[in-house]
Amino acid sequence: MPPPELTEAECRRCGTYIAGxxxxxxxGVCGWVNDHSEGHRRLPRADEDPDRPAKGRRRPKQLPGPPPEPESEPGSGPEPGP
Incomplete structure (x- = not known):
């Protein structure tokens, strides 16, 4: 599959000049996204993706996140300014 082509257009919502x-x-200004079906050619299948992990390779384990922070009680924080 050939490499993707860099294309440019105007955002349909806010008019910003964007590239895709x-x-x-x-x-990136207003968050508008066009539908994938509007592209100039089909998207590659998973088996055509050069960045796809090799067969038999498992996903890395998710590291545990930070512990939840204790909730502060009213009046225990800094006093509001004047």
Whole structure:
């Protein structure tokens, strides 16, 4: 599959000049995203993705997140300013 083509357009919501790949766009200003079906060519299947992990390779284990912070009680924080 050939490499993606860099394409440019105007955001349909806010008018910002945006760039995308193969006619697929996402605006960083207003959050508008066009539908994937509007692209200039089909998206690759998972088996065509060069970044796909090799068969038999498992996902890495998720590391545990930080412990939840205790909730503060009213009046225990800093006093509001004048």
């Amino acid at each position: 790949l193969d006619g697929r766009y996402a605006c």
